Amino acid sequence: MSEPAGRAPEASEPILEVRELTVHHGQLRALDHISLRVFPGEVYAIIGANGAGKSTLLRTIAGLHQPTEGSIRYDGQDVTRIRPERRAISGIVMVPEGRRLFGSLTVEENLQVGATYARKGPWTIERVYELFSWMRDRRAQRTEQLSGGEQQSVAIGRALVANPRVLLLDELSLGLAPVVVQRIYGMLPEILATGLTVLLVEQDVSQALRVASHLQCLLEGRTTLEGKPSEVTPEQVEVAYFGLRQGGSGGPGAEGVWGERLPPRSGGGLGGVVPPEEEQLWSGSTTSSRGS
Ligand code: ATP
Helix, strand or coil, X not given: CCCCCCCCCCCCCCCEEEEEEEEEECCEEEEEEEEEEECCXXXXXXXXXXXXXXXXXXXXXXXXXXXXXXXXXXXXEECCCCCHHHHHHHCEEEECCCXXXXXXCEHHHHHHHHHCCCCCCCCCHHHHHHHCXXXXXXXXXXXXXXXXXHHHHHHHHHHHCCCCCEEEEECCCCCCCHHHXXXXXXXXXXXXXXXXXXXXXXXXXXXXXXXXXXXXXXXXXXXXXXXXXXXXXXXXXXXXXXXXXXXCCCCCCHHHCCHHHCCCCCCCCCCCCCCHHHHHHHCCCCCCCCCC
């Protein structure tokens, strides 16, 4: 894909700013004084291993968890105590981990759900069908019958029709084969071209580095690395990701921080083989109808 979106000039104001955010799940401190500034038009990536706090951060920005300390500012306003639905209506929209589609509803009905409280903007259901060309012919199919990659595309479409200003993407790669992940991420430039800003969470580091203009690594709720992908070395990322000591000999999995070398995750994994239907899908076929 093309070069990652550049950071806006430092003179511009961040569209999203998180200051010293601390979040607890019961006794567990899932986030510990996390700060970030996301500028208009950029792709900001949060990376980290299982349990690092990535989803907690995204969900807190969306309003689904309340922080114990810190604040969230969006478009110059403090939204820390604003209800999640108000944040969505104002333009903070999330594609949740695991898609969370309504399986018994059709593709189009799921998109209509996303459009219910849509802001005015460039994204319509028609526009989503243009982005994902296979979707129009499959619009009457229940989403529970779709493959993982197809479901992820519908989840992205459902978020886009709300016309977000900040799109929160939680682990798009989860359970999908590498070629499918690359195709989905390949859509990002077209999505960004409509004026969006993206904050994404990824375990697949190589994928995150490919698309991000800025990254932050979390480990056990703390920031371990922050910077531009071009300014961090693979060694720094490995140390930050696994919590290894610099110069150490590495630990279990340390050699695998770069996406394709990560051990497969349960439920499909990043190293999986692409099902033939998925290959067909991404090579432009519109005739597949899994599970029907
Ligand atoms: P993963 O990739 O596994 O989703 P993550 O980096 O997104 O990891 P989180 O899901 O944010 O991490 O979890 C951070 C920590 O908070 C973990 O220890 C997790 O077990 C815990 N946690 C997350 N959600 C809850 C919850 N609703 N109740 C209790 N603990 C939670």
